[in-house]
Each structure stands twice: as C-alpha cells, then as structure tokens.
Amino acid sequence: MSMEFTDRVTRVEPSATLAISALATELEADGADVVDLSVGEPDFPTPENVIDAAKEAMDAGHTGYTTSSGILSLREAIVDKLVDDGLEHTTEEVIVTPGAKQALYEVISALVQDGDEVVLLDPAWVSYEAMVKMAGGDLTRVDLSAHEFQLEPALDELGEAVSDDTDLLIVNSPSNPTGAVYSDAALEGVRDLAVEHDITVISDEIYKEITYGVEPTSLGTLDGMADRTVTVNGFSKAYSMTGWRLGYFAGPEELIDQAGKLHSHSVSSAVNFVQHAGIEALENTDEAVAEMVEAFEQRRDLVVDLLADHDVDVAVPEGAFYMMLPVADDDQAWCEGAIEDAHVATVPGSAFGTPGYARISYAASEERLEEGIERLADEGYL
Ligand code: PLP
Structure with a gap:
C-alpha cells in the first residue's frame, strides 16, 4: 500500500540543523573527533536549584x-x-x-x-x-x-x-x-x-x-x-x-x-x-544566567578575534550565541566540505533563507572554538 500525504507536509524540508547533527553523529560513530558548532543549545547544565525544584515537585506528586x-x-x-x-x-x-x-x-x-x-x-x-x-x-x-x-x-x-x-x-x-x-x-x-x-x-x-x-x-x-x-x-x-x-x-x-x-x-x-x-x-536563577551570558560574551569576542586573524569579518552579534560566517556562494557544499574535511559542523545559511553564509554556534568551550577555527583555516575553509 502506498500512503498519500498532504501538500502541507510534503512541501516542507526536514530540519537542516538536525541533518547536520545526524552527519556529525555518523562521523563520530566512525571515530572522528567532530567540533560541533552547529548546535542550538547552551553547553551549560540546568541550574541545580531548578533540578531540585523538579525533584521536589515529583516527590510532592505533581505528576x-x-x-x-x-x-x-x-x-x-x-x-x-x-x-x-x-x-x-x-x-x-x-x-x-x-x-x-x-x-x-x-x-x-x-x-x-x-x-x-x-x-x-x-x-x-x-x-x-x-x-x-x-x-x-x-x-x-x-x-x-x-x-x-x-x-x-x-x-x-x-x-x-x-x-x-x-x-x-x-x-x-x-x-x-x-x-x-x-x-x-x-x-x-x-x-x-x-x-x-x-x-x-x-x-x-x-x-x-x-x-x-x-x-x-x-x-x-x-x-x-x-x-x-x-x-x-x-x-x-x-x-x-x-x-x-x-x-x-x-x-x-x-x-x-x-x-x-x-x-x-x-x-x-x-x-x-x-x-x-x-x-x-x-x-531564582539571576546569578546562573549572568554567569552563562558572561561566558558567551567572552566566547563571542574570542571567535570574532580568531576570525579577524584570518581576515574574516563578521557582523558582531549582540545577543544569542550564533554568528553568520561569510562563506562560498554554495554554502551547502562549504558546510558539507567543512564537516567532511575539517570535521567541523556548521549550518548552511541557505537553511535560514540566506545562501553564502554558514551559521556558527559558540555554545562550545573556548578550547573547542579555537580548535574548530584552526581546523577550518588549516583545511582552507577560511
Ligand atoms: N525560536 C527560536 C528563534 C529558536 O532558535 C528556537 C530553538 O532553537 C525556538 C524558538 C524553540 O525553542 P524551544 O522549543 O526549545 O523552546
């Protein structure tokens, strides 16, 4: 039997960010050390008091x-x-x-x-x-x-x-x-x-x-x-x-x-x-949020400086933890190459409607950010 699907779903593409993550996971399963700059999630733990509040709520029967x-x-x-x-x-x-x-x-x-x-x-x-x-x-x-x-x-x-x-x-x-x-x-x-x-x-x-x-x-x-x-x-x-x-x-x-x-x-x-x-x-998380934001700001500055060392200028972000890196016109091919050759995962700008760029997430440690930029430069991607 063949099912028929509505135009509503068939005209939608699968998530490009998830596709890159899947590729990164595949490479990692084969033993590659992938610097994942594609992720849209903070690399910090949930604040302890929030975890405790959930446990207390569970214990109190809020299920x-x-x-x-x-x-x-x-x-x-x-x-x-x-x-x-x-x-x-x-x-x-x-x-x-x-x-x-x-x-x-x-x-x-x-x-x-x-x-x-x-x-x-x-x-x-x-x-x-x-x-x-x-x-x-x-x-x-x-x-x-x-x-x-x-x-x-x-x-x-x-x-x-x-x-x-x-x-x-x-x-x-x-x-x-x-x-x-x-x-x-x-x-x-x-x-x-x-x-x-x-x-x-x-x-x-x-x-x-x-x-x-x-x-x-x-x-x-x-x-x-x-x-x-x-x-x-x-x-x-x-x-x-x-x-x-x-x-x-x-x-x-x-x-x-x-x-x-x-x-x-x-x-x-x-x-x-x-x-x-x-x-x-x-x-009750003002302090934890402030610490995380401070860390992101430092990482933003680090990435902007490292890119500038390679003569790459970016629009300096004032919020979130992403920036757009100008890359080749065919950003899809650039991102595929970057992950295959340099083992650095980024997301093609065309997924966001803007070809010619790759999105970098700096929700990663300073060490991994340095490693990622260095690899991109070494493999000729910067
Ligand atoms: N809106 C924007 C702009 C996002 O980047 C995201 C997640 O990446 C969301 C909404 C959805 O966030 P969540 O469903 O995790 O609350």
Whole structure:
C-alpha cells in the first residue's frame, strides 16, 4: 500500500540543523573527533536549584495532568516576568507549552490559513518557514544580509514587502541565526507598518536574556502593538533547559481562546513537575544566567578575534550565541566540505533563507572554538 500525504507536509524540508547533527553523529560513530558548532543549545547544565525544584515537585506528586494552559503559579510568575519586560498581561492571556517551538506552532496554526501572506526577516530561524507552509500560508522574505543583519536600514525594503494583504510578520530579536538585536527605531518602524496595514506580529523573544551590553525592547510594549502582538518565549536557552520542553506565549485573549483549543486538543499541557521547576527558573536563577551570558560574551569576542586573524569579518552579534560566517556562494557544499574535511559542523545559511553564509554556534568551550577555527583555516575553509 502506498500512503498519500498532504501538500502541507510534503512541501516542507526536514530540519537542516538536525541533518547536520545526524552527519556529525555518523562521523563520530566512525571515530572522528567532530567540533560541533552547529548546535542550538547552551553547553551549560540546568541550574541545580531548578533540578531540585523538579525533584521536589515529583516527590510532592505533581505528576498528573495540569490545567491545559499551565499551572496558575507558573502563569503568575510568567506574568511577573512579562511585566519586567514592560508587557502587561493577565494569567488568562498566557498559555504554557512544551517548548517555544510548540508555542509558535500553535500560534501560527491558529492565525495562518491557505493563501495567507506571512513575512519573514531573513535569515530566519528554520522552523518558521516550515510552520507557515504547514499551515498553508505563503511567504514573503526580506533579506537583511546586505545590512549586517540589522533591521533599521532595511525598513524601506520591509515597507515594500508588506501591504494590506499581509496577515502576519514574524520578528525574532535577538535573532537566531545572526545574533542581531534590533534597535528601538527598527521596532518602531515595524510598529508603524503593522498599524498601517493591520498586521499581526509574532515577537519571538527566546534569546532576550542572552545579550551583550544591549537591552532588547519587547515589541508588544510599543504604542499600538499590545493588541496585535503575540510574545513567544521559553526556558530552553536562558536557563539551559532544552530537554525539559517548556515555553509559552502571551497575547490578546481572543488569540488565547482560539489557540488554546489547538493546545488542549493536541498536547493537553506541558509536563506538570517541569512547570513547577519553571517557576524556580524564572525567580531564582539571576546569578546562573549572568554567569552563562558572561561566558558567551567572552566566547563571542574570542571567535570574532580568531576570525579577524584570518581576515574574516563578521557582523558582531549582540545577543544569542550564533554568528553568520561569510562563506562560498554554495554554502551547502562549504558546510558539507567543512564537516567532511575539517570535521567541523556548521549550518548552511541557505537553511535560514540566506545562501553564502554558514551559521556558527559558540555554545562550545573556548578550547573547542579555537580548535574548530584552526581546523577550518588549516583545511582552507577560511
Ligand atoms: N525560536 C527560536 C528563534 C529558536 O532558535 C528556537 C530553538 O532553537 C525556538 C524558538 C524553540 O525553542 P524551544 O522549543 O526549545 O523552546
């Protein structure tokens, strides 16, 4: 028997980051020492007090279903965190999800239908495209690469890309894969266009806590944005909790009502004791987060300096733990060659909509970063 699949899934590519990881694992199984600069997860342990909070919650019997939108005490802690970011929400306007990815999936599925027009700022995180396509939407992409990945100088291009037909715009600052943090003027430009053309905006703020000397503004704080912004965030990056699967979205109540149906019929809820640990992560990890961010900043400086020694200039990231390395036009071939010849794993820029680059993650020790850059140089990749 041959199964028939919908266009929605067949028109989506498998994740390029996962494909590179699979290749790295294959080489490692054959005994190769791969410097993996492709990973999108902090190489720090989850803070001990968060682990303890999960154990205590398990011991206390918090192992059953929870309210679909998440336990009230976690939603209260999230509301407090959003207030710190300048955003005003009630606990009724927050849904806790198993990861920010699931939050984005639910929001996009609730907002986008066949033929809807969705605008992405390229390079854009790989899953936005897939999620929009799976929802039946069409993509318009605005390339920021000519502007060192900054949005402010590209506002005219964004203005040309949007129209009254635009339904949704996705903004991710600090950005994966560029590490760019968009200026307030850039976000105000987004606001003006969103208001003019009545566009809903998703603000993916999952790297908000990981910045170097800048304070990213939350889009929803801007005048005119509160009722058209959905803020997405999660615990994977800031608290080194990738495998715990915890995230959330906050937005106008009508969106929560609609997306909440999707949420309750698909995932029921995030894991009960993980939600309890999430409260500890939000309330008692300032020091651990600050230490991790400091380490990332040092590594960023190290990689930028090492690349400069090889005459490679990069747009210096101000947040997250990625940077885009300019490589050959055929970035796919460059990345395949780099992993095969130098045993250094990176992700091709074309996976993010921007060929000619490779994404480096500096969520690796200084020693491994030095080793990786040296190997790339030795094998002629820099
Ligand atoms: N948004 C961006 C920009 C990301 O880079 C990621 C993960 O890599 C996510 C969302 C999803 O994070 P998670 O599902 O682990 O919370």
